Amino acid sequence: MFNDISSPLALLHTRRSGKPRDMIGPGPDADQLHAILAAAIRVPDHGKLAPWRFVIVRADQRAALAGLLTDAYRAEKPEAGRLEIEAMEQFAHQAPSLVVALSSPVAGSKIPVWEQELSAGAAIMNLLNAAHASGFVGGWLTGWAAYSDAVRDAFGTADERIAGFVFLGSPSREMEERPRPDFETVVREWTK
Numbered sequence: 001m002f003n004d005i006s007s008p009l010a011l012l013h014t015r016r017s018g019k020p021r022d023m024i025g026p027g028p029d030a031d032q033l034h035a036i037l038a039a040a041i042r043v044p045d046h047g048k049l050a051p052w053r054f055v056i057v058r059a060d061q062r063a064a065l066a067g068l069l070t071d072a073y074r075a076e077k078p079e080a081g082r083l084e085i086e087a088m089e090q091f092a093h094q095a096p097s098l099v100v101a102l103s104s105p106v107a108g109s110k111i112p113v114w115e116q117e118l119s120a121g122a123a124i125m126n127l128l129n130a131a132h133a134s135g136f137v138g139g140w141l142t143g144w145a146a147y148s149d150a151v152r153d154a155f156g157t158a159d160e161r162i163a164g165f166v167f168l169g170s171p172s173r174e175m176e177e178r179p180r181p182d183f184e185t186v187v188r189e190w191t192k
């Protein structure tokens with residue numbers, strides 16, 4: 001592993017996303033994935049609504065996922081070329097493990113949907129940090145499939161949205177750090 005997780009804060013300082021297309025095995029086994037998801041759902045949640053769901057796509061279901069994505073893509077874009085279809089297949093097959101994260105806001109709640117969506121994002125962030133803490137690398141992707149109603153219907157209901165496809169695995173090589181925002185640009189003291 002290329003991750004320095006010698007202290008809890010170092011864990012957070014060193015987390016970075018992996019490119020799902022570059023991930024190799026091992027991914028988390030069933031017990032490890034359970035522990036990662038148990039951490040994901042331990043998240044701030046105004047109103048205790050649990051406005052998120054996680055759907056595990058097993059390794060033996062990746063071909064079915066590829067069929068779902070390519071069928072949905074062709075239905076929406078009948079003129080789709082071979083490269084676009086291959087991109088859908090690659091998306092479905094990449095990385096050892098996949099969890100589809102859904103934003104599942106509770107309709108009619110006095111808690112604004114915005115806050116429920118924030119909780120969903122926080123849960124995915126917990127998932128990524130828990131994966132890192134477990135020695136794996138994660139990647140949070142959306143892309144065309146996340147905004148397809150047909151794909152959404154295969155994982156959830158019309159009231160839900162795909163918040164992300166979260167791929168998990170091991171890095172195939174040392175991961176490069178990306179430029180991070182300048183601290184002073186994004187953090188300041190209030191000057192009133």
Ligand SMILES: Cc1cc2nc3c(=O)[nH]c(=O)nc-3n(C[C@H](O)[C@H](O)[C@H](O)COP(=O)(O)O)c2cc1C
Pocket residue numbers: 015016017018139140141142143163164178
């Ligand atoms: C909601 C959301 C959707 C994303 N979708 C994509 C995506 O479809 N493709 C992609 O390359 N990166 C996507 N990203 C960015 C990566 O998940 C990741 O943030 C980026 O590679 C930087 O990695 P870092 O976590 O090390 O900062 C998305 C991020 C978020 C928050």
